[in-house]
Structures are given as C-alpha cells and as structure tokens.
Amino acid sequence: MLLSPIIMVAGVVLIGLFPNLVNGSFLHHVQTAVANFPVEVEHVKFWHGFNTPFKLTLVIVIVGTFLVLTRKKWQKVYTILPGKLSFNKAYDAIISKVDTLSMRVTNTYMTGSLRLYMLLIIGSILIVTTAFMILTDGFVIKFDNLADVSILEIVVAVVMVIAAVWTVFTNHKVAAILITGVVGYGVAILFVIYRAPDLALTQLVIETVSVALFLLAFYHLPKLKKRDEPVGHRVINAVISTGFGILVAMVGISAHSTNGFSSISDYFIETSHKLGGGDNVVNVILVDMRGLDTLFEIAVLGIAALAIVSLIKLRNDKEAE
Structure with missing residues (x-):
C-alpha cells in the first residue's frame, strides 16, 4: 500500500532537485501537444530573477501574513450575519436544492422504457448533428463524381431495401430474422462486387452465425405478444427513424462530396x-x-x-x- 505514495514522493523530490530531467522527454511534447506547434522548453532553474510570477508570489505571502497577524481585528466581520444567513448555510442549501432538482430531472427520463431511451439517444444525435451541419454548411450534395452503377448493384440494393422494409412490417419472428439475414447477405454480395473477398467471407460467416443464434434465442424465449402502440408514439417513431436515416445518408453523401482531408x-x-x-x-x-x-x-x-x-x-x- 505504501509503494504508490513512495513512488510519487520520490518523483516529486527527484524532479524538484533535477527539473531539467523532464524538459526534453516530457515537457516538450506536452507543450507541443497543447500549442499544436513545436515549442522549445526553457532551461528550468531554481532562481529566475525578479520576474512577474515571483512578484505575485511575494504579494500573496505578504498579504496572507498580514491577514493572519491582524485576524483578531477583522474577525468580527463573520458575526455580522446570523447563523442561518452564513455562507455555510447558503452553500448547504444550494447543494440540497441542486440534488433535489437533479433527482427530478433524472426521474423524468429514467423511466425504464427502452423505447424512451432509444428515442432520446437517436433524437439527440439527430438534432445536434443536423444543427451542426446546417450552421457549418456541412451538407454538400454533389453527384458529378460518382462511379458507374451496374445492374447487379441496383438489383442487390433494391432487394436489400425491400427486405429491410419487410422486416418492419412482418408479424412473424422467424420470418423477420430470415429477412434480416437477406440484408446481411446483400452486403456480402456488394463486398464481392467491390472486390473485397475477405470482407465478403467475414460478412457471410457472421451473418450465418447471427441468424442461427437469433433463431435459437427466439426459440427459447417466451412467446411475445404484439404491442398496441398509441398513434402518437407511432408517428414519433416514424419521424425519428425516417429523419435519422435521411441524416445518415446525407452525411455520407456530404463526406463523399467534399475533400476536407487528403x-x-x-x-x-x-x-x-x-x-x-x-x-x-x-x-x-x-x-x-x-x-x-x-x-x-x-x-x-x-x-x-x-x-x-x-x-x-x-x-x-x-x-x-
């Protein structure tokens, strides 16, 4: 238990006696990282002359010594306010109110509803990212530098879109799992088209294992009943999901349309x-x-x-x- 404080104390003593040991190896890199350009560290020594830091330190020491020596004369200032109006009471009251307010705020969204959690997370990302992209003119949509698209790519993409939409509207769990697998296998086919056989093989293996695991898991899970969501919830879900999908697509197109980095x-x-x-x-x-x-x-x-x-x-x- 004493090893860690011994190491810290030894380091303080060693660096205090020999401060230039860490100039080139540590301080130089720290200052360069903070300033974002190379910074040369000056030679550290015990006495740098009557500079500004020394003068400020001297003023602090003199004022502190004066206040300590004359504390009996100005200590009556503390008794002007009654105990209930003291700074300690005010601080404790503020901490108590902040604690109560934080509990109320936390209880408004920590309801145990997975839908609400996902709504807050995705909605926050949607709002913040959209606002940032608009304020910085980040949405740049250009279609003049796109590669040619083959018929096979169009067919695979259309099948993936149909399968993804079908997954949302199907009422059978096994069918939803299998249709989701179609989307994954479509991604593998796209990897093959783009000449990435290693990624295609990985995608095929992962997708096959995932489909099998989902089928086994749902086989052992209890039968789930269809939830009757209110119309308002469905509208909000549709707006958030559609908006997030459009945002991701536009960010991807904008990233492809701009060359901000080499x-x-x-x-x-x-x-x-x-x-x-x-x-x-x-x-x-x-x-x-x-x-x-x-x-x-x-x-x-x-x-x-x-x-x-x-x-x-x-x-x-x-x-x-």
Whole structure:
C-alpha cells in the first residue's frame, strides 16, 4: 500500500532537485501537444530573477501574513450575519436544492422504457448533428463524381431495401430474422462486387452465425405478444427513424462530396509491401498498421469465449447437483 505514495514522493523530490530531467522527454511534447506547434522548453532553474510570477508570489505571502497577524481585528466581520444567513448555510442549501432538482430531472427520463431511451439517444444525435451541419454548411450534395452503377448493384440494393422494409412490417419472428439475414447477405454480395473477398467471407460467416443464434434465442424465449402502440408514439417513431436515416445518408453523401482531408489510401498502397512485406493491403493494415487494435479485438473475442464457457460450466454444475 505504501509503494504508490513512495513512488510519487520520490518523483516529486527527484524532479524538484533535477527539473531539467523532464524538459526534453516530457515537457516538450506536452507543450507541443497543447500549442499544436513545436515549442522549445526553457532551461528550468531554481532562481529566475525578479520576474512577474515571483512578484505575485511575494504579494500573496505578504498579504496572507498580514491577514493572519491582524485576524483578531477583522474577525468580527463573520458575526455580522446570523447563523442561518452564513455562507455555510447558503452553500448547504444550494447543494440540497441542486440534488433535489437533479433527482427530478433524472426521474423524468429514467423511466425504464427502452423505447424512451432509444428515442432520446437517436433524437439527440439527430438534432445536434443536423444543427451542426446546417450552421457549418456541412451538407454538400454533389453527384458529378460518382462511379458507374451496374445492374447487379441496383438489383442487390433494391432487394436489400425491400427486405429491410419487410422486416418492419412482418408479424412473424422467424420470418423477420430470415429477412434480416437477406440484408446481411446483400452486403456480402456488394463486398464481392467491390472486390473485397475477405470482407465478403467475414460478412457471410457472421451473418450465418447471427441468424442461427437469433433463431435459437427466439426459440427459447417466451412467446411475445404484439404491442398496441398509441398513434402518437407511432408517428414519433416514424419521424425519428425516417429523419435519422435521411441524416445518415446525407452525411455520407456530404463526406463523399467534399475533400476536407487528403486521402490516406495512396499511402497504404505505396507502403504496404515496403513496411508490412505483404501484397494484400487490407491484411497489412489489419496485422501491421493497426496490429494492436486487431490484437485487442481478438482478446475481446477470447474473453467472450471464456465467459460462454463459464456460463455453460455453471449450468452443468447446477444440473449435476
């Protein structure tokens, strides 16, 4: 328990006696990151002369010493106001009112309704993002730099749209799961069209496993009854979902229509073989360029696998008892 404070105290003493140890290795990078341009750190020493910080410190010390020595003469100021009007009472009252107000505000939206939570989250994103894009003239819609679209792409996109809409209006759970799978398989076909076979294979595997898991999960879940939503709720749901879909589409088109940043694809194409030793640019990016990210993604999958094994083992132990 004493190790952490010992390290901190030793660091304070060491840096206090030898302040220039961290100039080039730490302070330079900190100031450069804050200022957003290279900053040279001055040589730190114990005495910098009669500069402004020293004068301000001297004034504070003199005024503080004077107030302490003469505290008996001006301490009667504290007794002018009665106890109920003291600053301590005012502070405690403000804290109490803020606590009560925060509880009331929290209780207005923390109702346990999943629909309300999703409505607040998506609605907030919709309002804030739309306002930001409008105020900054971020919506830039241009169609003069689009690639040619083949008949196959149009057919796949139309099938995906029909399947997505059908999922919303179907009343059968199994049918909804299977139709949702059609959307995922459509994405895999688009990956194949755009010459990304590794992503297509990954999408096919994930979509197949997801459909199977959803079918198994819904098979064991109790039969759910159809909820009768009020007309007002349905209208709000339709407005929020439609608005959010339009916003995402417009943001995507705007991002494609503007060149606010230089493309990094050329860098990966030029350096994938030189730095990573591979001709598959995607694999080099996953394994070398962002290898730590991929490593921790694999670690997450490993943790999930351990959790599943633990749950199965716990269930088997209970059945054995």
